[in-house]
Amino acid sequence: xxxxxxxxxxxxxxxxxxxxxxxxxxxxxxxxxxxxxxxxxxxxxxxxxxxxxxxxxxxxxxxxxxxxxxxxxxxxxxxxxxxxxxxxxxxxxxxxxxxxxxxxxxxxxxxxxxxxxxxxxxxxxxxxxxxxxxxxxxxxxxxxxxxxxxxxxxxxxxxxxxxxxxxxxxxxxxxxxxxxxxxxxxxxxxxxxxxxxxxxxxxxxxxxxxxxxxxxxxxxxxxxxxxxxxxxxxxxxxxxxxxxx
Numbered sequence: 271x272x273x274x275x276x277x278x279x280x281x282x283x284x285x286x287x288x289x290x291x292x293x294x295x296x297x298x299x300x301x302x303x304x305x306x307x308x309x310x311x312x313x314x315x316x317x318x319x320x321x322x323x324x325x326x327x328x329x330x331x332x333x334x335x336x337x338x339x340x341x342x343x344x345x346x347x348x349x350x351x352x353x354x355x356x357x358x359x360x361x362x363x364x365x366x367x368x369x370x371x372x373x374x375x376x377x378x379x380x381x382x383x384x385x386x387x388x389x390x391x392x393x394x395x396x397x398x399x400x401x402x403x404x405x406x407x408x409x410x411x412x413x414x415x416x417x418x419x420x421x422x423x424x425x426x427x428x429x430x431x432x433x434x435x436x437x438x439x440x441x442x443x444x445x446x447x448x449x450x451x452x453x454x455x456x457x458x459x460x461x462x463x464x465x466x467x468x469x470x471x472x473x474x475x476x477x478x479x480x481x482x483x484x485x486x487x488x489x490x491x492x493x494x495x496x497x498x499x500x501x502x503x504x505x506x507x508x509x510x511x512x513x514x515x
Contacts, residue, residue, distance in 0.1 A: 278306040280406055280426060283349030287407035287420045302349070304403055306428060313430035315489070316342055317397035317497040335394050338500050339365070342397075349404040356438045356467045357404060357424050366475045368399045371487060379490065386495075394496035399489045400427045408435060410458040421451045424465075429485045433460045440467045 281290035283302040290302050304314065321342065343365045350357035372379065372393050379392035406426035411419060425436040435455055444452075452462050461483075469477045479487075490496075 277308065278408075280304040280306060280403060280408055281420070282403035282406040282426065284405060284407075285351075287409075287422075290407075304406075304426075304428070306433070310428075311430050313485075314401045314403075314428040315397065315497075316399050316401045317499050318401060319499050321345060321499055335391060335396065335498075338498060339396050342499070346402060346404055351405060354424075356470065359470060360425065360436075360438065360465065360478075361402065361404070363470065363475055363478050364402060367478050367482070367486075368396050368489075369393070370475055370479070371399075371489070372396060375488065383496075390496050394498070395490040395493070397496060397498050398493045400429065400486060402427060402436075406435070408433070408455060408460060410454055421455055427486075434463055434483070435460050436463045436465060438467050438470070439464050 279291060281287035281303055284290045343361065347358050347361045350361060372395060376392050379395060383390045383392065403426040404424070406423045407420040408423065408426065409420045421435075423435040424438045427434045427436070435452075437452065456462055463481070463483070465478070465481055469481075
């Protein structure tokens with residue numbers, strides 16, 4: 271885990287966490303690594319990059335919120351396991367959950383943005399939702415050790431206070447080694463959230479909404495204005511970097 275003087279590096283979107291760390295170290299690019307600084311108190315949100323959209327077709331035409339949100343959805347979905355339908359399903363339902371949360375609070379959110387002359391729509395707050403890191407790997411040991419044991423998770427989230435590791439479970443009982451892995455993360459301060467694949471498939475957004483902790487709901491609280499990872503030159507002239515959209 272992160273020490274007082276160094277960040278915790280969390281490889282994600284990969285089956286080989288050590289390779290992701292090595293690539294980041296050798297290339298100088300963060301790539302599929304989330305660097306959690308010891309003093310960070312800001313949640314990791316959808317509007318936080320970096321996203322590697324270089325190979326994303328039609329990116330230049332992504333001028334509206336729905337299209338931009340779809341690009342992020344597709345990007346995160348592509349980081350899931352190629353044959354892991356449960357991971358991809360959770361991404362789909364998580365974005366549906368985000369939309370449902372916004373629609374449920376549409377009147378309040380619209381009123382809060384009324385002073386900005388239609389510059390924003392209430393659904394622009396979607397980018398403030400917590401960002402999932404698919405196929406995340408967390409180590410409780412020194413990352414410089416080549417024998418570092420990583421614990422694979424289906425997803426990881428950072429709330430600003432806690433790391434939340436998501437593991438999708440099924441009808442089979444977890445192996446002893448898996449139980450010990452998850453227990454080591456809990457001991458290190460990682461909250462483990464178990465999501466049952468059968469319930470996820472049967473009850474969709476309703477189940478996900480009941481299972482996700484309160485911090486996932488009303489995710490716009492604490493944000494000044496909607497923010498997007500897609501920069502707009504015209505609006506950047508009007509707003510600071512921290513609230514650009």
